[in-house]
Amino acid sequence: MPLLRSLRGPEDLRALPPEQLPALAAEIRDALVASVAKTGGHLGPNLGCVELTIALHRVFESPREPIVFDTGHQSYVHKMLTGRVEEFERLRQRGGLSGYPSRAESEHDWVENSHASTSLSYADGLAKAFAIRGDERPVVAVVGDGALTGGMAWEALNNIAAAQDRPVVIVVNDNGRSYSPTIGGVADALATLRLRPGYENALLQVRQALHKAPVVGSALYDALHAIKKGLKDVLSPQGMFEDLGMKYVGPVDGHDIEVMESALRRARSFGGPVIVHAVTTKGFGYPPAETDQIDAWHATGVFDPDSGTSAAAARDWTTAFSDELVRIGAERSDVVAITAAMLHPTGLAAFAERFPERTFDVGIAEQHALTSAAGLAMGGLHPVVAVYSTFLNRAFDQLLMDVALHRQPVTVVLDRAGVTGTDGASHNGMWDMSILSVVPGIRLAAPRDEPTLREALRESVAVTDGPTVVRFPKGAPPVDIPALERRGPVDVLRRDERRDVLLVAVGSMVPMCLAAAERAADHGIGVTVVDPRWVLPVAGELLDLAAGYRLVVTVEDGGRAGGVGTTLTQALQDRGVDVPVRAMGLPQQFFDHGSRGQVLADAGLTEQDVARRIAEWTSRLAEYRETAVAERVDGAQQ
């Protein structure tokens, strides 16, 4: 990669003669395939942004002129062009390159939140700040067609279009897909625009005609006619963006550097809000990705770059959910499914194939997903909304006010709940149990294995008077973990008659907690392990159990603040049971990317940590042994 390696930063790129740019693009494409094959990552989106990003960095002077990438998963090329090409061998690994922009990595990176549809809002804010400070530099946002289906993008457009003197260049990277083909009116409008002749393409025809016939003649006439037609078409006010009062440049071939540069320079010259509509192909230039019908290799694991093959994935939580939902769907014609542009990743593809008329892809629009689910429920159906845990944050108010306040029977299935790790801080599903703990009437299940997942799902769709939530992590479920005994919803998994510690293990923490209990037992501490299965509301049976122990320890793959430990402590207090509770979970911090295991270890959630903390806490509770257990049990039963 001689050309790519010669670039210390965008200024070197801008110094390259145009005739070298296709070779540079080829080197970048080869580097993407070679490095992502070893690490995994967002190959498809980045292959689609090679030429677009080269053109961006040749026209705009990053970092002084900000380039904000929406979602950020398509910023690998940007990173390669801003001096980080050598770091790709540790992409998405602890201490290595983040898979998204990172302010700690580079001054060229402005936004590291990987939640979609935010780039235009950042751009609007940046442009306002520059204007107030008397600074006329442009701001660039790169937003995908998928991200444009998110409501925030239109809230921002409404503001950006209002100020014709603020230079905001919005590059719509239109590859026609999120994971799956992008849905809805926005997608259709973009498709209509794609069919329009673009001014840049007309200019390209001129250049090509002049190359073919430099003398005046029919070729030149054709070319001039093309310009006139192109100008008429492209500047005539039509299309959703012009209707908003935005200038529109395009559609342009996002894989033609020369055309992209021309379009970007023209957009820059306007000095106000302008859309550059780039048409690209996800996976462009690598046939296994480009031809993939599922998601054009939106995100891939490790693969063989020559054959494009990868190891078969193990059966995961998502598949277990998918299988059970299809069974439920066959029994219950009122059950419908909703995805926010993630049909396959959230396991709804099988349901959609079996029940297409009962499956809705709403685009990257989680807020709309929840409130439209409330509408579906009011209409007599039982919606199952499947989203990644971290993306539920965005729809909290809709769950609280549109679903829970109206007591509507909506089931929310949270995949990627708990630490995910490699996608960085904004992708960890660590806030759901905390934010949901304040929702009146909510029921939240954290299954520990496939049988309890199936059970929780069936119990959820049987609820008719309010929201239910089922959460599970990324990856494969453990081998089934049977209960010794069930007390109401609470499963007793390990019993120790010394009644020292009641260890409340939540969902995916169960296997680790059972191992920690064995370690504690080796040191003479009697630990009973229970799985509440339904963590909200707190079960009375759990409170009764807790009253009989010297210490209660809770362990959850979620934020400690407002988590299961907090809600159990409050419930014990309300019941007048004064057994001490120690909560173990994720501290209130943003975790750098790394493997799930590494992040859990950072958070002190390993069997060694739990056993050690139990030993510490029980040693300090010696005086508690004198307090007659009977006194507390009597108190609880009054």
Ligand SMILES: Cc1ncc(C[n+]2csc(CCOP(=O)(O)OP(=O)(O)O)c2C)c(N)n1
């Ligand atoms: C709020 C939110 N919901 C879901 C996602 C998951 N997600 C990541 S990328 C993506 C698709 C983005 O499509 P698009 O904006 O068209 O970019 P492309 O991948 O096509 O370049 C989705 C749904 C997310 N990052 N944020």
Ligand SMILES: CC(=O)[C@@H](O)[C@H](O)COP(=O)(O)O
């Ligand atoms: C940016 C994006 O696409 C994310 O939603 C992320 O890639 C999810 O990755 P997994 O589906 O591998 O958890």
Ligand SMILES: [Mg+2]
């Ligand atoms: Mg797209």
